[in-house]
Amino acid sequence: MSAKVPMKVVICWHMHQPQYQDMITGQYSQPWTYLHATKDYVDMVAHLEATPGARAVVNFAPILLEQIDDYGRQINGYLHNSVPITDHLLAALASPVLPSGQEERVALIKACLRANRQRLVDAFPPFKHLASLADYVILNNQALDYLQDQYLVDLLVWYHLAWMGETVRRDNDVVKSLLLKERRYTLGDRRQLLTVMGELIGGVIGRYRELAQQGRIELSTSPYAHPIVPLLLDLESTKDAMPEAPMPALPKYPGGEERARWHIVRGLEVFEHYFGFRPKGCWPSEGSVSDAALQLFGEYGFQWVATGENVFKNTLHKYSAKSSVPAKDVPTVHHAFQVKAQGPACFFRDDGLSDMVGFTYADWHADDAVANLVHHLENIAKHNKKDLENTVVSVILDGENAWEYYPKNGYYFLEALYRRLAEHPDIRLTTFSDALTSGVRLYQLPGLSAGSWVYGSFSTWIGEKDKNRGWDMLGDVKSVYDRVLSEGRLSTEGLARSERQMAICEGSDWFWWFGDYNPEHSVSDFERLYRTHISNMYQILGAEPPEYLAQTFTRGKGAPAAGGVMRTGSA
Numbered sequence: 136m137s138a139k140v141p142m143k144v145v146i147c148w149h150m151h152q153p154q155y156q157d158m159i160t161g162q163y164s165q166p167w168t169y170l171h172a173t174k175d176y177v178d179m180v181a182h183l184e185a186t187p188g189a190r191a192v193v194n195f196a197p198i199l200l201e202q203i204d205d206y207g208r209q210i211n212g213y214l215h216n217s218v219p220i221t222d223h224l225l226a227a228l229a230s231p232v233l234p235s236g237q238e239e240r241v242a243l244i245k246a247c248l249r250a251n252r253q254r255l256v257d258a259f260p261p262f263k264h265l266a267s268l269a270d271y272v273i274l275n276n277q278a279l280d281y282l283q284d285q286y287l288v289d290l291l292v293w294y295h296l297a298w299m300g301e302t303v304r305r306d307n308d309v310v311k312s313l314l315l316k317e318r319r320y321t322l323g324d325r326r327q328l329l330t331v332m333g334e335l336i337g338g339v340i341g342r343y344r345e346l347a348q349q350g351r352i353e354l355s356t357s358p359y360a361h362p363i364v365p366l367l368l369d370l371e372s373t374k375d376a377m378p379e380a381p382m383p384a385l386p387k388y389p390g391g392e393e394r395a396r397w398h399i400v401r402g403l404e405v406f407e408h409y410f411g412f413r414p415k416g417c418w419p420s421e422g423s424v425s426d427a428a429l430q431l432f433g434e435y436g437f438q439w440v441a442t443g444e445n446v447f448k449n450t451l452h453k454y455s456a457k458s459s460v461p462a463k464d465v466p467t468v469h470h471a472f473q474v475k476a477q478g479p480a481c482f483f484r485d486d487g488l489s490d491m492v493g494f495t496y497a498d499w500h501a502d503d504a505v506a507n508l509v510h511h512l513e514n515i516a517k518h519n520k521k522d523l524e525n526t527v528v529s530v531i532l533d534g535e536n537a538w539e540y541y542p543k544n545g546y547y548f549l550e551a552l553y554r555r556l557a558e559h560p561d562i563r564l565t566t567f568s569d570a571l572t573s574g575v576r577l578y579q580l581p582g583l584s585a586g587s588w589v590y591g592s593f594s595t596w597i598g599e600k601d602k603n604r605g606w607d608m609l610g611d612v613k614s615v616y617d618r619v620l621s622e623g624r625l626s627t628e629g630l631a632r633s634e635r636q637m638a639i640c641e642g643s644d645w646f647w648w649f650g651d652y653n654p655e656h657s658v659s660d661f662e663r664l665y666r667t668h669i670s671n672m673y674q675i676l677g678a679e680p681p682e683y684l685a686q687t688f689t690r691g692k693g694a695p696a697a698g699g700v701m702r703t704g705s706a
Contacts, residue, residue: 148534445591
């Protein structure tokens with residue numbers, strides 16, 4: 136292939152985790168923020184640093200930035216000022232004294248098995264051996280009587296070594312020495328490992344900031360606690376893509392527009408605090424958009440938003456009867472669009488390519504996978520050869536969960552991906568903002584079908600019994616919140632706490648997991664945490680929590696791909 140104009144390709148990685156910290160006790164219920172920080176956020180930035188010709192968009196949810204910062208400060212505080220660590224698993228790695236009770240020890244052992252067996256456990260023979268013993272102990276608890284603390288120490292160290300970025304395992308002398316030691320780790324070894332983790336977590340945000348300052352990546356944001364903004368604005372927007380969907384008893388989310396604006400404003404403040412500038416672009420939480428949401432994002436100065444391919448398809452279908460443009464002349468999903476010639480530009484995810492990276496290529500040889508991706512891109516360029524200067528291919532996906540399923544945390548794939556695309560004469564890696572600056576044409580849309588990157592609908596967050604129950608619970612506490620605020624009963628500090636706690640309750644992740652098609656342990660974790668956050672909201676407001684918060688309302692029993700942490704864009 137020899138194109139006159141290189142085709143623009145944007146790779147956008149979205150990084151987000153919900154709020155795992157109990158805002159009253161300060162305890163973290165799940166370790167995923169710090170584990171992904173030492174493994175995926177560190178590896179991703181290292182690959183970008185190592186390839187000067189690489190370009191990418193990296194999107195951080197603001198509530199994730201706050202948690203990364205908190206973990207970095209906690210580890211530093213523990214190492215230098217004996218400040219307690221409020222994450223049970225991380226505290227166990229650091230503590231000289233391990234739990235002695237059988238129930239606590241079993242819980243710790245189970246926690247150290249929560250990783251991909253093939254890629255993160257079996258890839259390391261010493262860890263594989265420890266995990267095999269753990270499997271036996273879980274089934275035969277009496278065997279705990281024969282396990283010394285050294286076993287728990289080695290299991291903890293190996294778990295955290297497995298959840299370490301491949302670039303760190305290759306380059307960091309402390310980590311390399313711990314890998315070579317294999318067993319009988321000391322308290323000094325654990326402290327060395329914790330020190331490395333603290334340096335990685337404490338420095339990772341700054342590394343992305345530096346790349347952005349050099350113009351090598353574009354950083355973008357999402358609303359503060361990752362809410363589904365179109366649903367906050369109008370629950371009935373669900374019907375755009377799912378006209379027959381059962382709905383919550385809640386007719387509308389009270390004060391939804393005010394809350395949506397709060398998330399956007401607070402998200403911008405947090406982003407600017409950590410990166411020093413205002414972002415030009417926004418990946419709306421889960422790529423969730425609607426006409427009203429798009430207008431709102433435009434009001435706050437966003438120049439672009441991105442969403443899913445099926446939103447594009449649903450939009451074309453919705454407005455096909457009103458269009459005078461022949462179907463053959465409709466621009467493809469590989470272009471930039473604008474609604475009614477105003478507001479931010481819209482880019483749409485190529486579901487096929489994005490899902491290949493997220494799911495399919497994990498089992499391929501890295502060179503074959505990248506060659507296949509390049510082949511698809513070359514075919515797209517041929518298809519769009521008459522309008523290549525305006526063609527923008529958007530590969531958008533989760534930047535943290537996919538790599539657990541790749542060999543070596545995706546090291547060979549990511550290295551080959553950036554290198555091959557940066558060197559390709561007919562492909563230009565770019566960012567959404569740079570694509571707009573280059574003068575790509577903004578094709579016009581009469582409106583936008585409401586939906587998300589998942590199936591082009593909101594079915595992952597509403598329209599099912601348990602998800603709808605979650606919305607009704609949220610609506611109940613929001614009504615109490617509104618009443619307490621109107622009565623002026625909260626102090627300045629109490630108001631700030633309640634605003635943040637309300638935002639956490641409004642996050643999208645809780646609803647993602649509700650429903651029996653998800654794994655039992657994940658549903659249990661997120662369902663319990665959601666009820667905790669809602670209960671904390673009542674506590675902060677000085678109100679009596681309803682009895683139903685003491686009852687489990689959703690249980691999982693499914694076994695979706697990738698454990699349910701990722702979905703494909705199309706059903």
